[in-house]
Every structure is written in C-alpha cells, then in structure tokens.
Amino acid sequence: MSKSRFLRPPGARPEKEFLARCLQCGQCAQVCIFDCISMRTGFNPFLAGTPQIDPRQAPCHLCMRCSAICPSDALEDVPIEKVRMGFAKLDRTRCYTWKGLIICRSCFERCPLKGTAIILERGEYPVITDQCAGCGVCEHVCSQDAVTTIPTRFVR
C-alpha cells in the first residue's frame, strides 16, 4: 500500500472536518482490539498523530470501539451500515472465481456486511455493491490482491 492511500477509522467525518476535530490523542489506536489503527508518523505536523488504517496489514472489523471512545467526535458513532471508510474495487481479471479457476469465496465469507456489501452473483461470483463500508477485510484476505480499497476521505 502506498503511503498516501490510507483509510481513516470507521465513522470518520470528511477529511477536513476530521482534521479540525481530531485531537491526536491516540485513544482510538489504543482501544482497537485488532491493532489495525496506527497513529500517523512522519514530519508533517498537520497529519502526525492522526489515526490511519492500512488494510493490507490489518483491516478494520467494524467493531466501532474507536468511534465510541473518540472524545471529540471526530469519529462519529454511526451504525456499521452507514460507515463509508472507502469502497472496495474488485479486479475481476485477478479474482480466482471470476477467472474460473476455483470457487474461492474468501472475501464473501469474511465481509462484516456479507450479503449486502458483497453479494454472490449466480451463487458464486463475488460482486461488491454500493453498501460497502470500505473496511478493507476483503482486501486483506484476498490472496490474489484482486481487491483494492479506495479511501473516501475526501469525498462523502
């Protein structure tokens, strides 16, 4: 994962508002039981200490502990169906199932919103819908790197 393509924790407000509210206290990183949130390092004083998620290393499981503990509500405590950290993009030319090699279903089985965020077309082929929360679990479990989670930090 390139250094600039990182996700904010679930429930994060749009980037500008998020940065204006984030106290950089690191409570979200400390409360995360999956160790997926890390605090941004580096020399940029405007970003250092703010939380980030790299789904290739550890994806978010949408437990929402971080947004519950955030003292300044930079992370809003929203139901997981409303979380839009990013959206996953499936590259069908790399996916085992779409290539017709094996029936894999790794991403479907692990998706916290399976059945709504990922559906199986014709019972076999994974398709990511617009209900995707962007947690990055599918990107993490895909052995073929067929899934890329694109952050929605700047849109929403």
Add this chain to the structure above:
Amino acid sequence: MKRPTLRTYRRCVQIAVALAFILIPWLNSQRISFAYGNFLSFRLAGFPLADPLAVLQITLKNNYLALDLIIGAAVALWLAAALGTVFCSWVCPFGLLSEWAQGLGKRLLPKGYQGLHAGGLWIKGTIFILGLTGFLLFSTTPVLNQLSLPAWYSRIFQFIFVQGHLSLAIVAILLLLLIEMLSRRRLWCRDLCPQSVLLVLAKQLNPRRLQVAFDPAKCICKGHDHPCARACSLDLDPGRTTQLVGTDCNNCGNCVVACKKRGRALTFQFAPGPSAGPAACDLDQVSAPAKGTEPAP
C-alpha cells in the same frame, strides 16, 4: 528517620506520572485497558481529562461542544484555579525532565553565567494567540497541539508500543533539554509553553487559590543570599512577591521547603499576602499582595 520533604513527595508524583505514561500504552498493547490517551486527551476508567488549550481550539473551530472534552478541560482549569498551576510542577513529565536538565547544568557548568530571561506571559501569550488565530483562519489541524511537549512525551511511547515506531520527536525533546541544560534556564516552561497560558489565566481569576505567601516579618535572611531563590525551580525570587512571581510561580513548594529551617517566612496558604501583619524587611518591594489586592488579569 528524616521526614520526607514536600519536594520528595513532588518528585514521587512526577516520576509516577512519567512512568504511568510509559506503562499505559504498554498495558494497552497487552490488552489491559483502563486508561487511554495522552496529555491532549486522557481517559482514566471512563473519566475524561483534557488539555484545555486543545479543547478551546477545536471548540472554537467547529462551534461544537463535546461533553467529554468540556468535562476534561473543566477539571484541569478548576485544578489550576484552586491550587495554582500545579500541573506544571507536579504532573508534567517535561517539567520533570527540564528540572533535571537544569539541575545537571547547574552542577556541571561554571557559575556566574546569567542568560537572558524574560518571564511572564509575553512570549507564550504571543505564541498562544498566533497559533489559535492561525488555526481558526488558515489551518485544518490544531497546530498548537504539536507544541505540547507533555503530549509529545506520551505520544513517543504510544508510537513505540502501539505500532513499534520510534519517533524522531525524541531528538527534538533531547535537543531542547540540552539547550535548557546549557543555559540553566527553564526556557520552555517559563517563556514558550503555550499550553500553560490558559492555566495561568484560570489561576489568576481566583485570588484565593493556593499560593506561596511571604511574610517579611519572619524572614531572617540578610543581604543577597536567598536560599528560597536558589531553591526555586523557575529562577524566581519568592521573597519579592511581585506580580511577575505570582504569574510564573507554579507552586512547586521548593522555596517553602528551603525556608522551613529559616524562619518559615514562606508558607502555602489559600489567600494572597502574608499571614501576619506588615513589617520591615531588608528585602525590597513587598508590595501588592500585602494589602490583599491581587489585580485580575
């Protein structure tokens, strides 16, 4: 056995806090979680504490009151209003490191050098106002948070234990400590730290806060040798309780300890001015607090 002095108690509290902020991120990484956060915002068993300046920044920027933060900042400001800026002298881990650096400098370096020293709120107040307006008008992140050295102290250990990253901020802190050691001045704490401005303002609002009172009638030190001034961790002269001393003093209690065997002219009390009536003293300028009038800021 000799009874421990106030200074010993203070050192114990300071070291305990400094160690706690190393221990907490480690405990969190071991899944033992009752406390989270750093000196910007902290949560102990669910109870929030917060840096008043950080809260002021994001409250003004977003026009939004977060209950946790308001409670946390109110506790910090109330503590300052009741007991003076004891956060700086009893809690702040950078204060501890800075005192050690200054003490080391005083021990190692030749005496006689007197570096430049401003004191008061001028420089830190300017940084405070510039940082706050800069954030409100131009910036997206609360920039003054990056100037909080206790926050950086705790963040270094958060970086180490949460994600195994050694932050280079450690170099900046060590460099600053080296400068303080060479100049033998508490440069950051007295002149630069913008976080202390709000605490000082809160303390100035309450004239009946805990403070060091000087009773010139009891002072037995003649001439220019003031043990209280030598003991002071901030290079103040407690015998001259002028307004500047009142603003800068952070109730560390070193002068009270030093004065204990020399007439007890300096005491802690919850009122301005000396406990006994006015009397002649060889120290000059024992003025304003004697009449019980502490001008509001």
